[in-house]
Amino acid sequence: MDEFYSRIQIEGATAIVRNRTHFQPTVGVVLGSGLSELANSVENADIIESSQIPHWPKSTVTGHKGKLIIGRLSGKVVMMLQGRSHFYEGLSVNQITLPVRVMASIGIKTLIVTNAAGGINPSFRGGDLMLIKDHINLPGLAGNNPLRGPNDDQVGVRFPDMTHPYDPELRKIAREVAAQADFSVQEGVYTYVAGPSFETPAELRFIKMIGGDAVGMSTVPSVIVARHAGMRVLGISSITNMAHLDPDESDATSHEEVLEAGKEIVPRLETLLRGVIKRLD
Ligand code: HPA
Numbered sequence: 001m002d003e004f005y006s007r008i009q010i011e012g013a014t015a016i017v018r019n020r021t022h023f024q025p026t027v028g029v030v031l032g033s034g035l036s037e038l039a040n041s042v043e044n045a046d047i048i049e050s051s052q053i054p055h056w057p058k059s060t061v062t063g064h065k066g067k068l069i070i071g072r073l074s075g076k077v078v079m080m081l082q083g084r085s086h087f088y089e090g091l092s093v094n095q096i097t098l099p100v101r102v103m104a105s106i107g108i109k110t111l112i113v114t115n116a117a118g119g120i121n122p123s124f125r126g127g128d129l130m131l132i133k134d135h136i137n138l139p140g141l142a143g144n145n146p147l148r149g150p151n152d153d154q155v156g157v158r159f160p161d162m163t164h165p166y167d168p169e170l171r172k173i174a175r176e177v178a179a180q181a182d183f184s185v186q187e188g189v190y191t192y193v194a195g196p197s198f199e200t201p202a203e204l205r206f207i208k209m210i211g212g213d214a215v216g217m218s219t220v221p222s223v224i225v226a227r228h229a230g231m232r233v234l235g236i237s238s239i240t241n242m243a244h245l246d247p248d249e250s251d252a253t254s255h256e257e258v259l260e261a262g263k264e265i266v267p268r269l270e271t272l273l274r275g276v277i278k279r280l281d
Pocket residue numbers: 116117118119198199215216217240241242243253258
């Protein structure tokens with residue numbers, strides 16, 4: 001298989017999606033670990049099995065279902081990805097970002113990405129929601145950037161600016177929606193690691209030192225591809241567990257804990273998603 005996708009391959013995948021729905025989505029939503037039941041709130045949904053779309057990466061992780069749901073939410077037409085693929089599953093960074101390339105090619109202008117993350121900032125608690133204001137792409141800084149390879153100038157520039165990876169206006173709307181619904185949201189820097197092993201205490205202290213407020217194994221490659229294509233992005237992390245920076249004080253971190261906490265967060269996340277989508281132009 002080719003290392004990089006051509007425009008023809010992306011358009012081929014896009015054509016299959018277009019053929020299976022009469023909707024024209026304007027908002028893309030990626031649902032992270034333990035959050036996939038949010039897709040049930042989409043009305044009149046067309047459901048596409050991602051296995052039917054050429055080049056679409058397969059999701060192999062519990063809590064990631066691999067379906068595309070296209071329909072109405074809060075008066076807008078959304079395309080939701082119920083589950084995503086990760087670099088740690090053995091896929092390339094190009095493969096895991098193909099869904100966002102397809103979203104861009106279908107004409108989606110706003111992307112909302114959600115994920116489960118470990119909390120590093122000591123003022124956070126498990127069960128918090130964090131609006132992502134910036135990110136640190138550790139694998140990317142070391143060479144694994146999703147834009148590595150030939151650049152399609154019709155999609156975006158070779159060297160995209162990353163001063164505002166997460167749209168300040170969308171974050172403001174999200175804060176207002178949370179305030180109206182009477183719950184608080186944190187804001188912070190998401191640090192992307194490749195996984196799948198959770199971080200060691202020393203790695204976590206390093207991430208804290210370089211300015212990370214939360215840590216997780218997804219999202220950032222998709223955001224870079226989305227920004228390259230000119231989409232505006234809202235990123236929301238569910239802080240499913242506090243990361244253990246001190247080995248003497250802590251229990252183990254587990255995927256089950258992450259999925260359980262995700263369930264408790266779903267109602268607030270749903271309020272946030274519905275409220276923000278309603279207020280989009
Ligand atoms: N580390 C990395 N990824 C995660 C974590 C974590 O503690 N929690 C949820 N996803």
